Amino acid sequence: MGGPREVASRGKVVRTSIFKAPVAGRVRVAALNVAGDARSDLAVHGGIDKAVYAYPSEHYEFWRREVPDLEFPWGAFGENLTTEGLLEGSVHIGDRFRAGSAEFVVTQPRIPCFKLGIRFNRPEMVRRFLRSGRSGFYLAVLREGDIAAGDAIDLVAADDNQVSVAEVNGLYTDDAADRDLLRRASVLPALPESWREHFRDRLEELKA
Secondary structure (H helix, E strand, O other), X not given: OOOOEXXXXXXXXXXXXXXXXXXXXXXXXXXOOEOOOOOOOOOOOOOHHHOEEEEEOXXXXXXXXXXXXXXXXXXXXXXXXXXXXXXXXXXXXXXXXXXXXXXXXXXXXXXXXXXXXXXXXXXXXXXXXXHHOOOOEEEEEEEOEEEOOOOOEEEXXXXXXXXXXXXXXXXHHOOOOOHHHHHHHOOOOOOOHHHHHHHHHHHHHHHO
């Protein structure tokens, strides 16, 4: 977890909460965030659809190979949960999971902002992160509860639409998007309206 801090970047002072560190013991998960995890810019980060950010632990080895001169401790990408066994290709928008006494639903991939570059002191990390497809995913909290490191994350219900986080990533970054997949994504109930609207606009552009 981690609260806001001010860091110098390109001659300016930027307020960010991207710096996270593991915590011991059980932590309360509420509808808007995890206890002890204050947000710096509520216009962009947090809210019902982005209450919790999960990042697969499996990606850390990739980044350690990709950028060997940087350090990647757990939480390096600003995640609230560093997970195991939940990858973008097998996790679907709308899937419901339980950890501890809390329950979550997958809402969207993470699209990085410039603060990821600040975190690593490498502006190009934003582009590399987006192109890698290793986005992690956001969770909305369906039932508040307590979680702790080591808790199992169990699938409660798979979404019937079966549109994966990886597929949504691909639609966002690929100009030659699959029209059928765009249609399916544009009506996903768990996907925030801003994403659905973006995909509807893409469909209209392809019709033109």
